[in-house]
Amino acid sequence: xxxxxxxxxxxxxxxETDQMQLVHxxxxxxxxxxxxxxxxxxxGLPYQAMEEQGILCxxxxxxxKYMRMVKFGDTVRIRSKIEVYNGIKLILSYQVIxxxxxxxxxxxxxxxxxLSNKGKPIFLxxxxxxxxxxxxxxxxxxxEDKSNEN
Amino acid sequence: xxxxxxxxxxxxxxxETDQMQLVHxxxxxxxxxxxxxxxxxxxGLPYQAMEEQGILCxxxxxxxKYMRMVKFGDTVRIRSKIEVYNGIKLILSYQVIxxxxxxxxxxxxxxxxxLSNKGKPIFLxxxxxxxxxxxxxxxxxxxEDKSNEN
Amino acid sequence: xxxxxxxxxxxxxxxETDQMQLVHxxxxxxxxxxxxxxxxxxxGLPYQAMEEQGILCxxxxxxxKYMRMVKFGDTVRIRSKIEVYNGIKLILSYQVIxxxxxxxxxxxxxxxxxLSNKGKPIFLxxxxxxxxxxxxxxxxxxxEDKSNEN
Amino acid sequence: xxxxxxxxxxxxxxxETDQMQLVHxxxxxxxxxxxxxxxxxxxGLPYQAMEEQGILCxxxxxxxKYMRMVKFGDTVRIRSKIEVYNGIKLILSYQVIxxxxxxxxxxxxxxxxxLSNKGKPIFLxxxxxxxxxxxxxxxxxxxEDKSNEN
Numbered sequence: 295x296x297x298x299x300x301x302x303x304x305x306x307x308x309x310e311t312d313q314m315q316l317v318h319x320x321x322x323x324x325x326x327x328x329x330x331x332x333x334x335x336x337x338g339l340p341y342q343a344m345e346e347q348g349i350l351c352x353x354x355x356x357x358x359k360y361m362r363m364v365k366f367g368d369t370v371r372i373r374s375k376i377e378v379y380n381g382i383k384l385i386l387s388y389q390v391i392x393x394x395x396x397x398x399x400x401x402x403x404x405x406x407x408x409l410s411n412k413g414k415p416i417f418l419x420x421x422x423x424x425x426x427x428x429x430x431x432x433x434x435x436x437x438e439d440k441s442n443e444n
Numbered sequence: 445x446x447x448x449x450x451x452x453x454x455x456x457x458x459x460e461t462d463q464m465q466l467v468h469x470x471x472x473x474x475x476x477x478x479x480x481x482x483x484x485x486x487x488g489l490p491y492q493a494m495e496e497q498g499i500l501c502x503x504x505x506x507x508x509k510y511m512r513m514v515k516f517g518d519t520v521r522i523r524s525k526i527e528v529y530n531g532i533k534l535i536l537s538y539q540v541i542x543x544x545x546x547x548x549x550x551x552x553x554x555x556x557x558x559l560s561n562k563g564k565p566i567f568l569x570x571x572x573x574x575x576x577x578x579x580x581x582x583x584x585x586x587x588e589d590k591s592n593e594n
Numbered sequence: 595x596x597x598x599x600x601x602x603x604x605x606x607x608x609x610e611t612d613q614m615q616l617v618h619x620x621x622x623x624x625x626x627x628x629x630x631x632x633x634x635x636x637x638g639l640p641y642q643a644m645e646e647q648g649i650l651c652x653x654x655x656x657x658x659k660y661m662r663m664v665k666f667g668d669t670v671r672i673r674s675k676i677e678v679y680n681g682i683k684l685i686l687s688y689q690v691i692x693x694x695x696x697x698x699x700x701x702x703x704x705x706x707x708x709l710s711n712k713g714k715p716i717f718l719x720x721x722x723x724x725x726x727x728x729x730x731x732x733x734x735x736x737x738e739d740k741s742n743e744n
Numbered sequence: 745x746x747x748x749x750x751x752x753x754x755x756x757x758x759x760e761t762d763q764m765q766l767v768h769x770x771x772x773x774x775x776x777x778x779x780x781x782x783x784x785x786x787x788g789l790p791y792q793a794m795e796e797q798g799i800l801c802x803x804x805x806x807x808x809k810y811m812r813m814v815k816f817g818d819t820v821r822i823r824s825k826i827e828v829y830n831g832i833k834l835i836l837s838y839q840v841i842x843x844x845x846x847x848x849x850x851x852x853x854x855x856x857x858x859l860s861n862k863g864k865p866i867f868l869x870x871x872x873x874x875x876x877x878x879x880x881x882x883x884x885x886x887x888e889d890k891s892n893e894n
Contacts, residue, residue: 308781308791309470309774311463313516318459319653320623324759327620331758341758342817353619357657366463367792458631458641459624469803470777473770474609481608491608492667503769507807517642609770611763613816618759666763 296431299336301371301391302329308366316363322400323356326388329372330404333386337432339425349416349425350409351384358402362392369393379433381419381426383407446581449486451521451541452479458516466513472550473506476538479522480554483536487582489575499566499575500559501534508552512542519543529583531569531576533557596731599636601671601691602629608666616663622700623656626688629672630704633686637732639725648711649722651684655705662692662699669693679733681719681726683707746881749786751821751841752779758816766813772850773806776838779822780854783836787878798861799872801834805855812842812849819843829883831869831876833857 304325312318334341344351364370371391378385383405390400408416418426454475462468484491494501514520521541528535533555540550558566568576604625612618634641644651664670671691678685683705690700708716718726754775762768784791794801814820821841828835833855840850858866868876 307774307778308462309468309777312458313461313463313465314650314652315463315465316652319656320459320620320627323620323623323656324757327759328757340817350614352614352616353660355657355659356619356623357655359655360653367790457624457628459627464800464802466802469806470770470773473773473806474607477609477770478607490667500764502764502766503810505807505809506769506773507805509805510803517640608762609768612758613761613763613765615763615765620759 297336299333299374299432301373302332303393304328304370304372306364306366306368306370311366316365319358319360322358322360322390322402325370325372325390326356326358326374326386326402326404329374329388330386333374337428339428344425347422347425348411349418349422350411351406352409353404354407355405356402358400360400362395362397362399364390364392364399370399376429376433377403379429381417382415384429447486449483449524449582451523452482453543454478454520454522456514456516456518456520461516466515469508469510472508472510472540472552475520475522475540476506476508476524476536476552476554479524479538480536483524487578489578494575497572497575498561499568499572500561501556502559503554504557505555506552508550510550512545512547512549514540514542514549520549526579526583527553529579531567532565534579597636599633599674599732601673602632603693604628604670604672606664606666606668606670611666616665619658619660622658622660622690622702625670625672625690626656626658626674626686626702626704629674629688630686633674637728639728644725647722647725649716649718649725650709650711651706652709653704654707656702658700658702660700662695662697664690664692664699670699676729676733677703679729681717682715684729747786749783749824749882751823752782753843754778754820754822756814756816756818756820761816766815769808769810772808772810772840772852775820775822775840776806776808776824776836776852776854779824779838780836783824787882789875789878794875797872797875799866799868799875800859800861801856802859803854804857806852808850808852810850812845812847814840814842814849820849826879826883827853829879831867832865834879 306317310317310321331341371393373389373391375387376384377387385403385405388402389398391397392399408418410416416422456467460467460471481491521543523539523541525537526534527537535553535555538552539548541547542549558568560566566572568579606617610617610621631641671693673689673691675687676684677687685703685705688702689698691697692699708718710716716722756767760767760771781791821843823839823841825837826834827837835853835855838852839848841847842849858868860866866872868879
């Protein structure tokens with residue numbers, strides 16, 4: 295049921311650097327979003343379709359640890375996983391891996407809730423069972439996490 | 445009728461620099477928007493109010509000339525003027541002036557049209573005469589342009 | 595010795611919104627930087643001067659909690675405080691407060707280390723005692739934290 | 745000598761939208777840079793190598809025309825061409841084409857000069873003849889421009 299998820303590839307752009315001659319730390323937060331968008335497409339829940347169905351999935355918490363610098367011209371791969379899903383709350387984790395060094399350069403997490411267009415909380419299990427099933431499928435089997443690698 | 449417009453002040457942020465250790469050129473485009481937003485408030489047409497009335501004012505053309513570099517920690521002032529307004533089309537010009545050197549570091553222009561929420565062109569003179577009057581007042585008197593300085 | 599620190603004022607820009615019609619979550623990370631830059635200036639350690647002295651102060655961890663939305667046209671004030679400073683590590687906290695509602699809309703923290711231009715760790719107490727004294731002055735007196743408000 | 749240049753592919757990200765629910769106009773300027781970076785790599789002059797050789801290539805003019813909107817989830821291809829190259833000045837043009845509609849959604853141009861690390865103008869023909877030859881090769885044969893398509 296659960297497919298193998300490919301990691302997301304990002305090539306570092308000039309405009310993502312700052313005068314320390316490294317990627318500005320705020321851009322990793324945007325890369326997490328790029329990777330999450332890609333993850334959602336791969337599992338069959340593209341954001342556009344979610345928003346058209348009236349499900350918003352805003353970020354309510356965010357964290358990042360910057361371990362090794364990333365520079366202009368580098369290419370990174372980002373692995374996204376669902377760490378927690380309970381029908382109300384979704385937590386994804388991210389690993390930013392240099393394609394050159396194969397080392398983890400940054401890790402992060404984002405926590406999300408589910409809201410209707412009018413800003414009311416949605417309980418997915420009841421109101422959007424098909425969406426719920428997918429999140430649950432990719433979250434629940436902790437032991438199979440190795441399948442989520444590239 | 446027409447008030448004196450104060451120039452807009454922007455302090456350069458670290459995240460606006462790139463690895464050339466200068467402000468990345470795309471950020472000036474954003475500063476023009478900051479200055480335009482401020483200009484619109486000063487003339488009594490804040491964007492929020494415009495959008496609530498159902499008037500969108502998208503950018504359809506944009507240009508910039510980068511004459512002197514701007515660095516982190518610099519403060520610039522931006523002068524906005526209406527160069528053209530004819531009821532359908534709006535052209536603003538921008539001058540980015542260093543508060544330290546008093547020199548013009550960048551100039552630019554943006555051209556806008558007026559659309560309804562549904563994306564249909566709006567002819568302001570007919571459909572929004574009060575809005576039209578304001579744009580016309582700040583655009584038409586070419587000889588008074590000296591009033592538009594700070 | 596320790597001055598009262600003014601909170602930092604930020605007016606929300608159009609380009610900071612996303613299609614959820616709220617500020618994109620990555621921009622708060624940039625606002626924290628704006629507030630931190632301002633804080634550093636107020637305490638007498640502007641980033642430019644730090645970098646000219648050969649002290650880099652990169653972000654090594656970052657977190658944010660998004661509690662209430664912020665919209666285009668809103669103005670927020672950001673309060674920055676030094677939560678931890680031990681000569682090697684610096685942790686600042688941020689509160690994003692709506693000027694309208696007076697409520698906290700977002701909180702966050704950033705952790706920093708100190709590096710030389712060549713990327714080697716700097717032990718400020720020994721190598722930059724004047725800089726060290728300032729950080730220590732603004733960090734150590736937990737009971738006086740009320741002075742850090744606006 | 746002159747290879748066929750592949751157009752550059754960009755997938756629109758959520759953080760690139762604004763509250764008009766379209767891509768914010770400043771992001772196209774960044775896409776031009778992404779496409780230019782890719783073009784430079786394809787012709788054998790990657791920016792990193794240029795900067796390591798001490799050649800900076802800053803943007804000194806920029807323009808864009810926004811013809812059709814681009815939305816989150818769209819994929820565009822960007823075609824870059826050298827319009828002018830005379831040893832001192834470089835002008836590239838860009839076409840942003842929707843992969844779905846095959847229509848041109850945006851066009852633009854960027855003008856560049858060549859500077860040393862110290863900010864002095866470089867006359868490439870004399871000082872960097874190998875770099876000069878490449879720019880000249882991709883610029884001069886106006887009639888072969890059809891090869892520059894994808």
